[in-house]
Amino acid sequence: MTKPKVAIHSITGCAGCQLTIYFVKDLLLKLLEKIDLVAAPMLKEKNNAGPYDVCFMEGLVASKDDLEHLKKIREQSKILVALGTCATHGNVPGIKNSYSDSTVVESRVYKNLNLKEQIMPLKPAPIDAHVKVDYYISGCPPEEKEILKFITDLLLGKKPVIYDEPVCVECSLKENDCLLERGEECLGPMIRGGCDALCPSVNHGCTGCHGPLSDANILQGIKLLEQNGVDIKLIKKRFHKYSYDKFSELEEQAKKIKRKD
Amino acid sequence: MGKILDKKDLKCFFEKLQKIGEVVAPVKNENISFKPVKKFSEVCFEGRSMFPIKKYFLPTKEAIAEIKNDAFVEKNDFKKRIIFGARLCDLNGLLVLDKLFLDPLYPDKIYAIRRENTILIGFACKEPLSDFCFCESMDLKDYYDLLITENNEKYYVSIGSKKGANLVTEYKDYDINLKKPVCKKKLKNKNIHDFFDEKFWEKDALKCVSCQRCTLLCPTCLCFDVADEMNIDLKLGTRNRSLDSCHSKDFTLVAGGHVFRDTKLKRYRHRVFHKIQYFKDKFEIPMCVGCGRCMEFCHSKIDFVDTINNLKK
Ligand code: SF4
Ligand code: SF4
Ligand code: SF4
Ligand code: SF4
Ligand code: SF4
Numbered sequence: 273m274t275k276p277k278v279a280i281h282s283i284t285g286c287a288g289c290q291l292t293i294y295f296v297k298d299l300l301l302k303l304l305e306k307i308d309l310v311a312a313p314m315l316k317e318k319n320n321a322g323p324y325d326v327c328f329m330e331g332l333v334a335s336k337d338d339l340e341h342l343k344k345i346r347e348q349s350k351i352l353v354a355l356g357t358c359a360t361h362g363n364v365p366g367i368k369n370s371y372s373d374s375t376v377v378e379s380r381v382y383k384n385l386n387l388k389e390q391i392m393p394l395k396p397a398p399i400d401a402h403v404k405v406d407y408y409i410s411g412c413p414p415e416e417k418e419i420l421k422f423i424t425d426l427l428l429g430k431k432p433v434i435y436d437e438p439v440c441v442e443c444s445l446k447e448n449d450c451l452l453e454r455g456e457e458c459l460g461p462m463i464r465g466g467c468d469a470l471c472p473s474v475n476h477g478c479t480g481c482h483g484p485l486s487d488a489n490i491l492q493g494i495k496l497l498e499q500n501g502v503d504i505k506l507i508k509k510r511f512h513k514y515s516y517d518k519f520s521e522l523e524e525q526a527k528k529i530k531r532k533d
Numbered sequence: 534m535g536k537i538l539d540k541k542d543l544k545c546f547f548e549k550l551q552k553i554g555e556v557v558a559p560v561k562n563e564n565i566s567f568k569p570v571k572k573f574s575e576v577c578f579e580g581r582s583m584f585p586i587k588k589y590f591l592p593t594k595e596a597i598a599e600i601k602n603d604a605f606v607e608k609n610d611f612k613k614r615i616i617f618g619a620r621l622c623d624l625n626g627l628l629v630l631d632k633l634f635l636d637p638l639y640p641d642k643i644y645a646i647r648r649e650n651t652i653l654i655g656f657a658c659k660e661p662l663s664d665f666c667f668c669e670s671m672d673l674k675d676y677y678d679l680l681i682t683e684n685n686e687k688y689y690v691s692i693g694s695k696k697g698a699n700l701v702t703e704y705k706d707y708d709i710n711l712k713k714p715v716c717k718k719k720l721k722n723k724n725i726h727d728f729f730d731e732k733f734w735e736k737d738a739l740k741c742v743s744c745q746r747c748t749l750l751c752p753t754c755l756c757f758d759v760a761d762e763m764n765i766d767l768k769l770g771t772r773n774r775s776l777d778s779c780h781s782k783d784f785t786l787v788a789g790g791h792v793f794r795d796t797k798l799k800r801y802r803h804r805v806f807h808k809i810q811y812f813k814d815k816f817e818i819p820m821c822v823g824c825g826r827c828m829e830f831c832h833s834k835i836d837f838v839d840t841i842n843n844l845k846k
Binding site: 299302303305306420421423424427428433436437438440441444445447449450452453460461462485486487488489492493496 | 562563564566583584593594739740741742743744745746749750762763764765766767776778781782783786797830832833
């Protein structure tokens with residue numbers, strides 16, 4: 273069997289998602305027996321252009337450079353995987369979208385707004401706002417075990433299924449005492465798990481780093497938090513931190529359903 | 534009819550059990566949870582555990598086989614275990630699981646071995662442990678090896694099986710009738726066939742966040758998923774069985790990507806029908822044992838009993 277050609281590329285982001293892969297140490301060496309890592313600019317000196325069988329794309333689109341790079345990579349990749357919450361949901365840079373006028377933010381960050389066109393900020397957006405994405409592995413950073421499972425499934429010729437259950441599932445299976453029930457703040461019911469309920473297991477409410485569940489019940493989720501005395505402004509801030517666009521979209525959908533009733 | 538023990542006897546009895554096998558009992562930390570216990574003083578005699586005892590027969594996730602270079606090696610290790618302090622609702626939960634997993638046509642081997650090697654000792658509830666309990670409506674059976682009822686520092690042990698009787702031969706007999714708990718909450722209708730229409734379930738479903746706690750924490754929910762997990766070398770791995778839930782969108786995901794129960798309403802309604810109607814139609818007893826967990830631990834406190842009680846054409 274010829275080894276699949278795999279690439280790990282990156283646009284605007286902190287590189288933490290890639291590091292998750294590089295940190296699997298001994299596993300990485302075993303993995304390299306199975307795949308041909310043809311491009312990983314953070315790890316290797318020599319990096320090949322496509323075609324790639326699989327490309328993991330980290331980061332979000334925030335500049336013209338990003339966009340051109342992303343489009344080129346998409347054309348060269350059979351399977352494109354959005355890796356991490358920047359790529360899947362826009363993450364922290366997406367907070368900017370909660371301002372109606374983006375120059376308010378930009379003028380505070382850059383002394384001189386006459387930037388070169390290539391690095392001039394674009395509206396921050398997850399990569400599927402610009403190209404077709406085949407799989408999404410969210411997480412800030414994404415879970416090592418989810419990435420490994422994804423790769424082994426592909427190597428076995430199975431269609432990977434990405435876990436899409438709320439944090440509450442893994443949390444309840446661990447028999448954690450529920451923070452929400454104790455009157456505290458936890459976004460668990462609205463957020464995609466896969467992290468083994470990392471935060472609630474150490475008594476810290478989930479803040480949503482995996483982005484929303486695909487069919488999250490946002491209106492009820494907000495209601496539950498408000499019942500616990502959490503301020504709606506804070507709830508929105510939490511949502512916007514990781515996933516401004518998707519939450520706004522889910523909120524709109526939910527309101528429409530409500531109006532119909 | 535049964536045996537009577539005082540507090541000292543009960544402690545001795547507990548220590549005797551420890552010689553037979555691993556004793557698991559409710560332990561109270563932040564919530565109540567069944568755990569292996571070393572000392573009698575660790576046992577919590579109040580309240581009911583958040584997670585039911587089904588985990589000792591159908592673990593939340595376990596490897597049922599090792600995969601070694603394409604061959605399957607079934608796992609089959611099990612030790613003697615004594616469950617000390619289960620409530621009658623949980624014990625009746627096993628009656629429900631038994632119907633399916635001990636079906637003579639399709640017995641589940643691992644489950645059967647665990648059942649056979651486990652001694653079931655219950656604590657009777659003198660009164661409902663939570664406002665959501667409605668076990669009185671569900672005609673619970675005397676399904677245990679022994680059931681302990683505390684009354685004025687005396688422990689009345691009713692005998693439910695020969696296995697149980699053999700454990701308490703040396704104690705004195707009693708002959709009084711013990712009271713059963715009276716629940717404020719009642720399920721008034723156990724035949725809901727006529728109420729399948731969406732309109733009956735809409736209001737509840739709007740509040741559902743798909744957290745799945747109602748099924749994961751239910752003593753009789755038994756649905757599971759089986760998936761192989763391979764190591765990166767692709768040679769060794771495990772075949773895992775893990776708890777699943779019909780409140781998950783992917784529960785009815787089939788090849789090609791179609792999802793049959795694609796709304797929270799369909800999923801919620803299905804759960805209620807399985808609990809109250811479908812199982813009973815097939816096995817004569819309802820699947821629900823009235824423990825109340827699915828309402829108490831539901832984030833939105835969706836109360837299917839209330840909803841059923843108020844169903845009107
Ligand atoms: S603590 Fe949070 S994640 Fe855990 S069950 Fe409660 S709401 Fe869900
Ligand atoms: S509990 Fe929430 S915030 Fe914590 S790792 Fe999981 S998804 Fe991220
Ligand atoms: S209610 Fe749902 S999870 Fe529970 S046994 Fe029935 S189908 Fe399975
Ligand atoms: S359906 Fe609810 S009340 Fe009935 S046994 Fe399950 S958790 Fe308990
Ligand atoms: S516990 Fe409540 S909110 Fe959670 S899935 Fe069940 S009905 Fe829905």
